[in-house]
Amino acid sequence: MDNILLLPILVPAVSGILMLLIRKTRGIKEIATFFVATANLLIAVMLFRKELDFTLPWAGFGMEFSLRLYHFSSFILLATGFFGFLIALYCTTFMREKGALNQFYSYLLISIALVNGAVLSDNLVLMLFFWEGLLVTLFGMIFIGGKDSFRTATKAFIIVGISDLCMMVGIGITAHLAGTLTISKINLPVDALGSVAFVLLMIGAISKAGAMPFHSWIPDAAKDAPLPFMAFLPAALEKLLGIYFLARISLDMFKLDASSWLSPLLMIIGCITILLAVMMALIQKDYKKLLSYHAISQVGYMILGIGTCVPVGIVGGLFHMINHALYKCCLFLSGGSVEKQAGTTDLEKLGGLGIKMPVTFGCFIVAAASISGVPPFNGFFSKELIYDGALERGWIFYAMAVAGSFFTAASFLKLGHAAFLGKINDANKSVKEASWPMLIPMVMIASLCVLFGLYNALPLNNLIQPILGEHRLEGHNFSGMPTNAFLVIMTVLVLAAALLNHYLGFKKQGSGIKAVDHIHYAPVLHPIYDRAEKRFFDPFDIGMRVAGWAAKMIWYVDRVIDWLYDGFSVGMTYALSIGIRRAHTGNYSVYIIWSLVGLMVIIFLAVR
Amino acid sequence: MAINFILVVALLLAALWTVMTARLIRSAFGLALTSAVLAILLFRLDSPMAAVFELSVCAGLIPVIFVTTISLTHRLSQDAFQIRQKERWGKYWYLLVIVVLVGVLLSRRALLPDVPLPVVTHPTDVRIVMWNMHHVDLLGQVAVILAGVFGVVILFKEVKK
């Protein structure tokens, strides 16, 4: 009976491989994928809240094929199944005219299988196997995106590959320290070597989740890869998986507590990710790219929440994980509808779509309000919990998180304004609402956003809080309305400030030469010099200008990180390579001399 | 033992002449001479069979191969030879120095094995060793000779262009 645990891995994997064989027939692939995804969801529902173990002897040396189902993994399994189901439904329409369909669906299903496997596996090496496998599907998914996607795919591959290598080393150290590879048996103190292992594993986890500085492939991928892929893999699955693993290592595998230096480290990474990525998002002019920067930024909240090491923060972080997966998925899907219907995601060419696509717009509003933390949507509650935890650990973390919230709200006001309000573009006059297979997932997710907000006891009591267990919760129950009035008031104030900011900016630029939807990034990119005098006392402009400089600065920082990957390491390697190649002169005497020198050194060392 | 010593010196001189002589053909004959001296040495070291092989094959056959190759490849003109002879001395006098230096170094400390030599009390005859104990080596010889035959067939044949 326990081998039922193989189903969530085998069903999608086998059907994914079979999918490669289907070539010509139209429609079958979509339907088949949809059925497999549904089956996967049903399996996940069936397995939910069960506790099972399954072990097969595998390679020896403690490397066992062992799977473990318990509340946390069954929850992630359910979430994966749910998103897989929605994406499959969405794709039935969205992907119709695209190429390489059999590859796309095959990667989609295999990704589901791999994520299920990684979540279920109770052995570090087995988990690594599934984890690394995701790298391949990621590469393939980006690669089928378009002509220029090879570069992006390579970049993603290398960045994720490097962090995975870190994780491999981390697993090596962990296994060395713990003497076992079974995850549920590992419980290590965070001493000198332990913290090295923790950091290495953390790098693997947060880079899968897409935190800075391992983020730079995501925005590039957003441009190249098929959109459902972005909604599915980086926005939903990899976040789930990365944060799942981060929670596993900080809650179970290592005895991490607030006194350790790792906790501030995590919080700092979280805060930096929040702020830098949201600044970048603010100046984007492309629907998908803007969203992808937010996908990075929101990870910061989760890392911050888990990094606080206090129950309220951890609960908030995990709650935020599932919330983020929901609304970000919804946002990407709305972007997908826009792309499908209007033919572009460039904000300059969009505008006024709200009337033409009311359902999409409605879903967008719900999701955007969620991500900005507007009560009573789900994002509000998880952010409040995180703020609570952050405030407990230091006001600076709280301040940074709230600042991030401000910019998030500002950028979504801009995005919504630019895409859905304002004057409609001539080219978009004939745009229609998307078809129902694309709308249903969005509507479902949006209603879940509302449900998880209004009735947050449902996810918190059933899904999140059991993960921590009674002894960690210390009798608290975080469901219901936030208890800290100060935090709520601050949040509302920040949101109001963002709204005011947007309104002022709109007023200022509304009558200008530029179109109304340029409001939010125009002052950022506009030459400041000629109007410096006039705007000097304008608090909004100063604020935006500072934000603009900061954003530009961060853009350069981003380039530097990029350069470190693309330029420096490559340059160093090439210099060394040229040196070594020059040494091979083609003269065999030189080779004999090398050999003899090597011989003499070796004999000298031996006889010495 | 004095004879041994003289033979060793002769061997070294022959080898040195092989290396330092200007004409290629003389170098080949120098190699033959070295082999011949070595054959005598092998004979003195209780290895008559090996000595016979050394004399017939290494002193006889291999120089033939070299001379064939030399005559098939090139012959320097007299002028080039004169120039070459001058250049050569500049290139090769280092060897004398090195040989003397290494010789002095070697004579400072007697080279001796630092393990008790496992002296065999009942020496086996080479024929018994070859034909009764090392069949696999014979098989290897057959294979390598076959390979050599293919080498001759493939490499020595003129390419038609």
Place this chain on the structure above:
Amino acid sequence: MLPLFILVPLFCLILLNVPPKAIVKRPAFWLVAALPLVQVFLTAFHPVAVWDEIRNPFNSYFIFNLSVDALSTVLLLSIGIVVFIAALVGRYTLSGETQRFNFFNLLLVAFLGMNATVMVQDIFALYVFIEVTAVASFILIAMQKDKPALEGAFKYIILSVVATVLMLSSIALIVMAAGDTSFAAVSSAIRAYPASVLVKVAVNLFLCGLFIKAGIVPFHGWLPDAYSAAPSSVSVLLAGIITKVSGVYVLIRMVVTVFGIEQSPQAVLMFVGALSIVAGALAAIGQSDFKRMLAYSSVSQVGYIILGLGCGTPLALAGAVFHLFNHALFKTLLFVNAAAVQEKLGTVDMNKMSGLSVKMPVTGATSVVALLSTAGIPPLSGFWSKLIIAMALWQSGQYAYTIIAVLASVLTLAYFLSMQRRVFFGKLQEGLENLTEARLGLILPAIILAVVTVGVGLAFPIVLDKLILPVQNILK
């Protein structure tokens, strides 16, 4: 039974050359392809221990003193696979009936030499059969008599003779200490005098000779030249198995069985291993010659094997042997791809090709399998062997080497991806519109090897259990 692995190829060799050429030229291929296939099936499906027991008339006439253990079995299997593939590639790339016939003959000689090398129990016999294989490969490299081939062959000859002289001197010193050349006698003598200078010099001389044969930095100078200059089918053979048997296998055998891990300079082995990994990978990055890049990659991958060997724990040894087997698979596959490209385009200069996978999809796809396996991407076979080596290194406390080994796979990935981008992906090179996929004879080996690589990766518990883990027993 064991002598048959040597005697049957020898018999076939004679069989091919006694009758008039006109009769045997055509069936030569089938004979040469059938022999290694039979060997593959024998080694893959029969427990090796049984073979020693089987009596046959040969044993009463000949004293061969052969023996097979788990390590030899892995090698016999690899030899069978690669020789079969090389025969196929040779049939479809070499022009002219005579040239093909010569190729098959020499292939048989090399096959026989390698089979004997992995079975003999005597250090001098080891030398003899290394030379048999080497002589066959000299001729094979020079076979087409174009300028680069001759250059590569000559460099190989010179360096190889230097290696031979080192090994012979070592054998002389060992005879002084042991009085005999059989593995058992040598082993007990070396273990008896661990502090002796003579023994240490002998051990290290032999190892250095093998370093040259295996192409380990800084003893590797001949290797890229020989690999890149040889005809495609010969490159397959050389890179896939010849240097692996006559260098790497013998190294493992000497270090583990004959000298004993304790008597070997483990630090030196690990250092040259790591040096090979890094230097080989760095040199491979900047290459524009497809085969030369593969050659440097070979240097780098052999480094992993030596690193695992130097580590010396049972796990590391198993990883090293597994990597040896995997390397035979994926490097052969890459050279088969190179052969297909060379066959169709007439060049291996990577600057002159791009976008080939549009026109040659099978070649492109199989090369992706091979490169991912080489770079150690799961679930392909190369990942597991590298993982085992890295784990073993870590367990024995060699943290620095572990990190080098793991980071170097990024370099591996880098040069393979750049190769892939230049050769197979991207826009189709102008003037190549009429390019077609290589013929079946070249696709077939590529597909076989790709399937085996993936299969070994997926079924690696079985392979590890049945084939590789028994190798640990030779440590005892």
Place this chain on the structure above:
Amino acid sequence: MSPDLTQVFWPFSAAAILLFVMGTYYVLVTFNLIRALIGVEILIKGATLLIILAGYVTGNTGLTQALVITLIVIEVVIMVVAGGVILCVYRNNKSIDVRELRSLKG
């Protein structure tokens, strides 16, 4: 070891080492392929001497002679093949200069 063997041992082993030195020097310095081959031959002579010496000092000349005979056979075959390669080089390049053999590099 008897004093007699001591007297034999070191001059012969020193001679072998000197042969190695000369052979290596010859191979490294010369620009002529045939000379390089002759240098290699000198190296092999040194190895031959060393093996026979080992047999002599251990009284096991039966074994070492067998080894040397095999060695000589292999040596001849290698020389024939190398000679063939040189011949082909000459036919290709009209020269047997080592400096012509440096096109494969990098």
